[in-house]
Amino acid sequence: MTVDTLFAITFPMTVPFWALMVFAPAWSITHRIISSPWIILPPLAVYLVLAIPRLPALWEVVSRPDLDLITAFFGQRDGAAILWAHVIAFDLFIARWMYLDSRERGIHPLLMGPLLVFTLLLSPMGLLIHMTIRTIVGAPRNAPAAALAEKHETRSGS
Numbered sequence: 001m002t003v004d005t006l007f008a009i010t011f012p013m014t015v016p017f018w019a020l021m022v023f024a025p026a027w028s029i030t031h032r033i034i035s036s037p038w039i040i041l042p043p044l045a046v047y048l049v050l051a052i053p054r055l056p057a058l059w060e061v062v063s064r065p066d067l068d069l070i071t072a073f074f075g076q077r078d079g080a081a082i083l084w085a086h087v088i089a090f091d092l093f094i095a096r097w098m099y100l101d102s103r104e105r106g107i108h109p110l111l112m113g114p115l116l117v118f119t120l121l122l123s124p125m126g127l128l129i130h131m132t133i134r135t136i137v138g139a140p141r142n143a144p145a146a147a148l149a150e151k152h153e154t155r156s157g158s
Helices: 003-010 015-023 028-034 037-063 067-074 077-105 109-121 123-137 143-156
Strands: none
Touching: 003 037, 003 077, 015 028, 015 077, 015 109, 028 077, 037 067, 037 077, 067 077, 077 109, 077 123, 109 123
16 A cells, blocks of 8 residues: 555544544443544554554654654655554544543533544644543542442452
8 A cells, every 4th residue: 555545544544433432422332432442453553554664764753852853754755644643543542531531520422522523633732621621520420439449449358
């Protein structure tokens, strides 16, 4: 496959997962699918296919951060495609965590849907907004029960 083809398929491979989190957040199948960290495998596979042949140059960029070196590497077509696959994988991983965290905390899907779309476009800002919301909302709904169960297990020696 060409670099252009790999670049072109990277995001579409993740669309079903984003769609489930945004449009069917309360569906039990959504939760079961999104609970798996393996949902990020498709963009990671693209990343590996692109990165392994360029590993020596990529290693130099990440082990010796220099703006000129980074610009030169990621300014090339294959470097840009590697970066894109990296971003898409981590955006999905961040969104997965946000989705699961929001379900635990009882954050309404009508708030999370737009926030997940925003995260898809500008993930660092979306993550920051979610971190702010989760701070305001507080502990997960089942936190007291989980804490009591953990305390009981510690006392009983299990």
